[in-house]
Amino acid sequence: MPSAPPRRPGGPLAPAAVALAFWVTMAGTTVPTPLYPLYQHAFGFSTFTVTVVFAVYALGVVAGLLTLGRLSDRIGRRPVVLAALLLAAAAATLFELADSLPWLLAARVLSGLGAALVTGAATAALLDLAPPERRLRAQTVALAANMGGLAGGTLLAGALAEWADAPLRLPWTVTLVLTGTALLGLLAVPETVPAEVRRAGRTGGSALGARARFRLPHVPPGIRPAFLRAALTGGAGFAVTGVLTAVSGLFLATVLGLHNHAVTGLVVALAFLSTAVGQLLVRVLPPARALPLACAGLVLAAALVAGALLGGTLPPLLLGACVNGLATGTAIGTGLGTVNGGVEPRRRGEAVSAFFAVLFTMLSVPVIGVGVLVRATGLRTAGVTFSAAVAVLALAVAAGLVRRPRRGASPVPVPVTTATAEPAPAAPAGQA
Numbered sequence: 001m002p003s004a005p006p007r008r009p010g011g012p013l014a015p016a017a018v019a020l021a022f023w024v025t026m027a028g029t030t031v032p033t034p035l036y037p038l039y040q041h042a043f044g045f046s047t048f049t050v051t052v053v054f055a056v057y058a059l060g061v062v063a064g065l066l067t068l069g070r071l072s073d074r075i076g077r078r079p080v081v082l083a084a085l086l087l088a089a090a091a092a093t094l095f096e097l098a099d100s101l102p103w104l105l106a107a108r109v110l111s112g113l114g115a116a117l118v119t120g121a122a123t124a125a126l127l128d129l130a131p132p133e134r135r136l137r138a139q140t141v142a143l144a145a146n147m148g149g150l151a152g153g154t155l156l157a158g159a160l161a162e163w164a165d166a167p168l169r170l171p172w173t174v175t176l177v178l179t180g181t182a183l184l185g186l187l188a189v190p191e192t193v194p195a196e197v198r199r200a201g202r203t204g205g206s207a208l209g210a211r212a213r214f215r216l217p218h219v220p221p222g223i224r225p226a227f228l229r230a231a232l233t234g235g236a237g238f239a240v241t242g243v244l245t246a247v248s249g250l251f252l253a254t255v256l257g258l259h260n261h262a263v264t265g266l267v268v269a270l271a272f273l274s275t276a277v278g279q280l281l282v283r284v285l286p287p288a289r290a291l292p293l294a295c296a297g298l299v300l301a302a303a304l305v306a307g308a309l310l311g312g313t314l315p316p317l318l319l320g321a322c323v324n325g326l327a328t329g330t331a332i333g334t335g336l337g338t339v340n341g342g343v344e345p346r347r348r349g350e351a352v353s354a355f356f357a358v359l360f361t362m363l364s365v366p367v368i369g370v371g372v373l374v375r376a377t378g379l380r381t382a383g384v385t386f387s388a389a390v391a392v393l394a395l396a397v398a399a400g401l402v403r404r405p406r407r408g409a410s411p412v413p414v415p416v417t418t419a420t421a422e423p424a425p426a427a428p429a430g431q432a
Contacts, residue, residue, distance in 0.1 A: 015129050015138070017185035019145040021081050022122035024175075024182040026149030027156065028088045029057060029111045030245070031171050032095065032104075033268050034158035034261040037249040038168055043101055047250055047379075051371030053104050054246040058364035060112020065353045065360070068113075072121035076193040077128065080121035082186060087114030089179045096172035119146060128192035140280070147276035151269035154245075158265025167261070219354050223342035229397050230335030231355055233294050235362030236393045237328025240301060241271045242363040243370050243386060244321055247379070254379060255312050263314075271321040271328075278329020282337065290334045292401055297327025298394035306387040309380050332359070 032039070036050050072080040087110045094107035123142040130138035156174065161167035191198070219227050248267045252258040282290055304320030307313075335355050343351045366386065373382030 011188070013185075013188040014190060015126055015141065017182070017188045018077075018081065018122050018125045018129065019141055020185050021085055021182040022118055022126075022142065022145035023149040023152065024178045025084050025088045025114050025118040025122075026146055027153030028092055028175050028179070029115050030150050030153035030268065030272075031092075031157040031175055032108075033154040033245050034161055034249060034264040035168060035171065036246065037253060037259075037264075038161065038261075039098075039104065042168065043099075043104075045101055047247065047374045048368075048371035049101065050250070051246050051367045051374075053101070053108055054242065055364035055367050056105055057108040057112040057115075058242070058360040058367075060109040061116045061360045062112075062357050062364075064113045064116025065357050068117055070120070070353075071117070072124055073193070074198070076191045076198050077121050077125035078186060078189055078191050080117050081125065081189075082183070084114040084118035084121065085179055085183050085186070087111070087117070089176060089183075092172045092175045092179065096169055096176070098168075125189065125192060143276055143279060147272050151272040154265040154268045154272075155262075156265075158262040161261035163262070219351050220343055223338055223351075226338045226342075227335065227351075227355065229400060230291060230331055230338055231358040232362075232393065233291060233298065233397050234328055234331035234335055234355075235359045236298055236390050236397075237275075237294075237301075237324055237331060238359045238363040239366040240298070240305065240324045240387075240390055241268075241275070241321075241328065242367045243383075244268055244271055244305075244324075246367050247370065247374070247383075248317075250374075251309070251317070251379060251383070252314075255309065256314060258314070267317060267321050270318060271325040274322045274325025275329040275332070276325075278326040278331075279333040280329075281326070282330055282333030285330070287334075287337070290330050292398055294327045294330040294334065295394040295398035295401070297323050297330070299391045301327060302387040302391040302394070306384045309383040309387075 032053075036053070039045075039053075040047070040050055068080075091107040091110040091114065094103050094110065098104055098107065122145070123139075126138045126142050127135055153175075157171040160171045160174065164170050245268050249261070249264040252260065252264055252267075278294075285293065301320045301324035304316045304323060308315075308317035308320060336352065339351045339355060366389075370382050370386050373385060376382075377385075
């Protein structure tokens, strides 16, 4: 009588609990998106300050990637996911109690650190818990939790801010309840990193202190040109999404006269959901066409966003958010495929961390630049100038692809997630 296949640890509830923790942590990073105009009015700060509040999230992610990106490989998945949830709860608490700008800045940094921690650890845990024949499904679940959380947070906050009382308090109360539920769910999740590996990771004092050190990620020379092209394209898309996230509420209010927080949440949610679809498209696109299509998509998205600004109409903005998300996701999936196919497994985590460090740097710096331009020239001029810069960057990358076609076929990129840490090998993603 043949023996039954070995059971994966944790039972059916464990992957659901990990996915919930992933979703909740990422949702908390985008809850502020439709609330920025309310914070601006309540605390009396400028549009430039709004972009700074947004950008410090990305800086928190980069700091987490460069110092804690591979922590779950050493001390275990559960403690790192737990730490991410506690950081998310702390950030939500600061937001709920906030009465001035420093509270918002501190909360955004904590959100960024939590996102950096959870993406790699949760993705790795989902892959660990899946049988070999369901690894692709586990990657898809991780992607859905990541991008679904980013979209869900802004939709939830927008709806509550528009149709419920206490718009600067209630969204965070709901976030804290969801975070508490996710913390309880971790009780159903077993540790998947072997005990001997965790013991080795804890030697030499505090595990966190021993491993939380700055380390510049390494990218092998052989993949650097392809890596850089994918990172620049994905980074350009991230920059557009970041600007949409930071100033969509201002655009809707000042240009369209539409003071609807739910619509603000919808604009950003469409960008995140389209980014997830773009990563899935990489699985079926010919590798040689993926990045050129992403570049073309970014040019089209920049034109649509500029048209929305110049024409003062909403439909081009919604369409531009979708097209930009598709292009960004395709570029990210291509970059992850380059790393997965060109880096040995033991160095893959730091190469992916390098990839997302580039993306999140390009997320934060241009957003602050747009804030400066808005103050100096106005929203329309700043937005059109920024859109033109994104289009020029995408065209430059496309020109490089034409001049230096790749030798041989690269492996088909396999998306892991998008928004914030290393894949398992690990991969991040997200904005807020």
